[in-house]
Amino acid sequence: MAGQVITITSGKGGVGKTTATANIGAALAGLGHKVVCIDADIGLRNLDVVLGLENRIVYDLVDVVEGRCKLRQAMIRDKRLETLFLIPAAQTRDKNAISPSDMQRVCDELRVDYDYIIVDSPAGIERGFRNAIAPADQVIVVTNPEVSAVRDADRIIGIVEAEEKGPAQLVINRINMDMVNKGDMLAAADVLELLAVDLIGIVPEDQAVLVSTNRGSPIAMDKKSKTGQAFRDIAERVTGKDVPFAPQDGENGFFGRISKLIRAGSN
């Protein structure tokens, strides 16, 4: 079976695209799949740092596209997981260095030998984003329970639909149940009500993510972490398994709740 290309995008910056890419990639590799993560954020690369592979970079995606090296030479094998690879972005170039058809070509070549190709998209809706979604079989949109992030996710979902990349799937990152219960944060149900797409994961807010990111070791590899479990659940759902959502803190559970924030004060 040919490998599947999954693009991870968000519109807004800083919602956790790169963290999600690293963790979903690591979790899929942890399940035994052969995975390549591609950093499509040319000029602002971070995926190598989050995976802790920065010091191993020799060639990058632009070198592949411009023919300075073979695809294999740009692929960096992960330190811990045998079946996880990274193709880093170039740091000294910009988004115009590659085109959507270049991405398509690179991914088609990878499809032959790998099960999942995970593309980390840059923020925005310009050239870099279009490069990232061009090869996608499936698009995962990451958002935060925050009005501006949800607005941008909505725009992205609209574009993904218009470009006929199939229905996007949603990851809600950094849910803080204490704040939701106090009515200070949008709940998952509020986000879903607006975006009306399939949910593929809910990731709690967790300072341990920051620590693991700085250490270059994805939290999905930490078997004890609840947040790591959330990413491992997403990976299982990506493979087509039906994994139930973990019950969240708070009495009613997030699905039964109706928008507290939006209508607070009127009731």
Next chain:
Amino acid sequence: MPPDVHIKGIREGLLVSFDDGQWPELEVALINEIERQNDFLQGAKLILDVAQHEIGAADLGKLRDKFSDRGLSLWAILSTSEATRRTAQTLGFATRIHNIEGDGDLTEVSSEIEGSDATLIQRTLRSGSNLEHPGHVTVIGDVNPGAQIIAGGNVVVWGRLRGLVHAGAEGDEAAVVCALDLSPTQLRIAGYIAIPPEQRGEPKPEIAYVQDGKVLAEPWETVTHPSAQPV
């Protein structure tokens, strides 16, 4: 200039139109023409009149890239094809520009609205979609924040209206806006602008209209507006 591409300066930018022909060839002719006049056209805003041709999202996106690679920005797509217009709107292009030659003056448009042209949209308008229509607009679906509808006539939304809506955009003060949940970011009718109150109760069907120089919204069951009265 080859016979099949026409580039004309208008107030809103450069209007590009074509003689008869097949789409891929016309696109090639246009790109050639742009390359030929590249110095002269640098930085221009393009309005592309593709007439009846149906162009898919992927092709429109590529076309936008080709223009931006050559220092031009494509901002509007004019077409007589409904499919092409919808695609263009989803990608965030304008599909109507004002004051095109032969478009008629404003009062003429508003007098023709009664019982005339209406469009039906059966999907959710997401953030960034821009729907402009000279007649009435009906949406079966939601209008999300960040989306906008600009209609010459009335706007009816069978769903949640949370984006920006402008009814009677050509100056028709009798235009109305109805929605199952009327919570727009901003609501405009003709020259009036209203910002709905932030705290609202349970959503209910409402109608908004202009009366005595004010935009009013009231629940559908108790409507007093003349347009809703039995004749």
